[in-house]
Amino acid sequence: MEDRGLLIVLSGPSGVGKGTVRKAIFENHSNNFDYSISMTTRKKREGEVEGVDYFFRTKEEFEKLIEEDGLLEYANYVGNYYGTPMKYVNQTLDQGRDVFLEIEVQGALKVREKMPEAIFIFLSPPNLEELNSRIVNRGTDSDEMIKKRMKKAVEELKLIQYYDYVVENDTVENAARKIRNIIESEHLKVTRNLKEYAHIIEEME
Amino acid sequence: MEDRGLLIVLSGPSGVGKGTVRKAIFENHSNNFDYSISMTTRKKREGEVEGVDYFFRTKEEFEKLIEEDGLLEYANYVGNYYGTPMKYVNQTLDQGRDVFLEIEVQGALKVREKMPEAIFIFLSPPNLEELNSRIVNRGTDSDEMIKKRMKKAVEELKLIQYYDYVVENDTVENAARKIRNIIESEHLKVTRNLKEYAHIIEEME
Numbered sequence: 001m002e003d004r005g006l007l008i009v010l011s012g013p014s015g016v017g018k019g020t021v022r023k024a025i026f027e028n029h030s031n032n033f034d035y036s037i038s039m040t041t042r043k044k045r046e047g048e049v050e051g052v053d054y055f056f057r058t059k060e061e062f063e064k065l066i067e068e069d070g071l072l073e074y075a076n077y078v079g080n081y082y083g084t085p086m087k088y089v090n091q092t093l094d095q096g097r098d099v100f101l102e103i104e105v106q107g108a109l110k111v112r113e114k115m116p117e118a119i120f121i122f123l124s125p126p127n128l129e130e131l132n133s134r135i136v137n138r139g140t141d142s143d144e145m146i147k148k149r150m151k152k153a154v155e156e157l158k159l160i161q162y163y164d165y166v167v168e169n170d171t172v173e174n175a176a177r178k179i180r181n182i183i184e185s186e187h188l189k190v191t192r193n194l195k196e197y198a199h200i201i202e203e204m205e
Numbered sequence: 206m207e208d209r210g211l212l213i214v215l216s217g218p219s220g221v222g223k224g225t226v227r228k229a230i231f232e233n234h235s236n237n238f239d240y241s242i243s244m245t246t247r248k249k250r251e252g253e254v255e256g257v258d259y260f261f262r263t264k265e266e267f268e269k270l271i272e273e274d275g276l277l278e279y280a281n282y283v284g285n286y287y288g289t290p291m292k293y294v295n296q297t298l299d300q301g302r303d304v305f306l307e308i309e310v311q312g313a314l315k316v317r318e319k320m321p322e323a324i325f326i327f328l329s330p331p332n333l334e335e336l337n338s339r340i341v342n343r344g345t346d347s348d349e350m351i352k353k354r355m356k357k358a359v360e361e362l363k364l365i366q367y368y369d370y371v372v373e374n375d376t377v378e379n380a381a382r383k384i385r386n387i388i389e390s391e392h393l394k395v396t397r398n399l400k401e402y403a404h405i406i407e408e409m410e
Contacts (some may be wrong), residue, residue, distance in 0.1 A: 150409055166394075
């Protein structure tokens with residue numbers, strides 16, 4: 001039997017560029033991992049395809065799934081639900097394929113509780129020191145606004161401690177390459193290959 | 206102050222191609238890690254350079270260093286000592302640079318005891334199943350010889366459990382690339398970056 005796949009969770013502050021990096025990871029590459037498609041109750045936009053961009057569901061269907069504990073994580077943004085269907089994730093992992101999630105930080109914390117063995121990657125804004133002084137020195141914003149923005153940035157950064165890896169999004173190409181390397185390296189860990197080697201050793205003895 | 210560098214230990218069965226892979230890792234690449242030059246009591250061969258290929262020392266000098274606990278690991282092969290000078294390793298790590306060791310399996314186990322925080326990479330022979338049948342089916346060797354070779358191969362493979370990563374040496378290029386990726390990914394671990402982020406957060410608060 002093949003080993004179970006890895007669950008890879010990419011997350012980070014809103015606006016950091018998670019979606020762009022995720023697309024770059026999947027573009028022009030044959031991957032041994034599948035992107036987990038989210039489920040949502042928001043209206044389908046022009047050009048969006050069911051089962052490709054999202055699984056589009058009604059509010060009633062979504063809430064039924066919540067009750068059945070059928071979601072790995074979910075959240076409500078501006079009146080719409082967004083979530084990760086548990087069934088798809090588990091089926092893919094059982095087939096020995098990795099599953100790639102790209103979700104908001106709150107969702108990532110919920111996944112950490114349910115699946116602590118997953119690999120958690122935090123995408124961090126580049127040039128944090130610069131960002132810091134830029135927020136402070138921006139003359140057009142009120143003191144109140146600056147304070148609020150700083151507080152949110154700090155709160156999000158503090159979540160890094162719950163992650164396994166931190167990747168700075170300096171350029172999309174760099175960040176995507178680093179994330180691909182992390183996934184490859186995780187597969188080379190002895191703990192994930194011991195069973196295979198034990199089998200070979202047994203045959204040789 | 207800069208963080209301490211990582212100690213990376215590449216090891217594996219004799220004859221697996223450690224030296225070739227190590228050379229490929231260092232060739233044509235600007236690395237943030239230094240190769241740790243071994244110390245030996247064997248005679249300098251033509252073309253070898255002191256401080257480049259080895260530190261060449263007399264038996265007396267080497268044994269003095271053993272007494273002073275100045276070696277991270279050492280061994281005696283066919284009458285000559287080979288070892289890793291502790292001082293060079295620690296000085297380089299303290300400067301925030303990584304140190305790369307390529308050593309025999311017995312030496313690697315000793316380093317694991319002295320520096321458990323190091324990253325241990327096992328270079329594994331390719332096509333183990335094939336190797337297995339090749340050893341068994343090789344008609345020219347006596348049963349005694351086959352048994353002996355198998356026993357050694359199995360003993361060496363069993364050491365994988367003491368390592369962090371296992372890399373198959375299918376091609377030199379592949380193995381070198383994977384090892385470089387492992388080192389890069391290790392640097393992206395949150396545990397190694399938490400101090401830096403804590404500092405930025407403190408400034409922002």
